[in-house]
Amino acid sequence: MKLSNETIGVLKNFGSINQNLVIKEGNTLTTMSAMKNIVAKADVVETFPKEVAIYDLNEFLSSLSLFTQPVLDFQDQYMTMKDEGSKATLKYWYSDPSVVTSPSKMITMPSEDVKLTLSSEDIEKLKRAASVVQAPDMVLEKTDNGCALTVCDKKNNTANNYAIDVDCSSNAKSFKFFFKVENMKLLPGTYDITISSKNISNFKNSAKNIEYWIALEPESTYEA
Template structure:
């Protein structure tokens, strides 16, 4: 359910396919995610209001699921309820073709505690953008929070890795686009898109998140 909660922040509707892969894409198609989970879904179905579905599930005590032709039945020791599927054509769905990421221009490890720290500071300071920049002088990579449209913006930065001292880049994300499950990620960036990868004993999850158009990078 953690994956579905996260996906509901990206798109409040979803089509789940038979098997153990779950995909979603934002309405603006600038965030795409895929998770491989332990559960196997026995059939294809669509949920139009995913937050309501999750909320309904949260009121039950470890319910059993039965996937019928037109609804899913959830039952716990107190009772059972039906949640009816939606028409799949009403849902914005990811493309069938997988994204083929070319060789990355930038790669670094993003620890959960680092992103959590950055996001907390950004929220307190009311900052709207998260950036990744190189510092050729110190040969370092910094993740930072700022308001890119304000020259005198407050900001906050954390070193997240080393650079070769030759590559020069300033990658910008909208803070609200970094809707990722807490975890330690390997992040690669190339050709205007970023790729976040995280594996746990519960699921393997990937996000492809578009960069802002004013991102700048020049690699040696």
């Protein structure tokens, strides 16, 4: 089996969420952060022949990088990596699944109280601004003109912040949803976002089969 560049990109993204990964039989990859506040799911073009537990995903990706176009051969307790026609082979042993963190089931949104679409450009602007002004938080709130997304420090009212007006759909009187900027571990792209007043959000990539469920911070408020 060869891994496409798109799938390697997904694996790199998942490695930023959790170094552990359990690859299930089939073509769906899932991961969950150690704090259990981020869950991600992606459908890929490859079909994996068996369940494989990887303890250090970044080490696995570094192993792949030793080859130009690695071919993977899955055995019972390990896989081999090699380039076609090459004499060099790397044997990569699977981990014990019991020591690897992975989601046991996918999340069902308890309600869909706010919906919006955020472009790739706006997401990158917010991330860059958060880095520049050293803002650890991002808040989505209802305004007189619709909604606004602001990167800020929720513990410091006089800290610098950066805001973008966004179109959103909601029947609520008011809401203020807080996220941690560090939890925005998204592959580049435009996202359709659904937020529940139960403090969970869903980010679905509009062009790729990948989505994320990201927990909101407990200070979030919602008035129907």
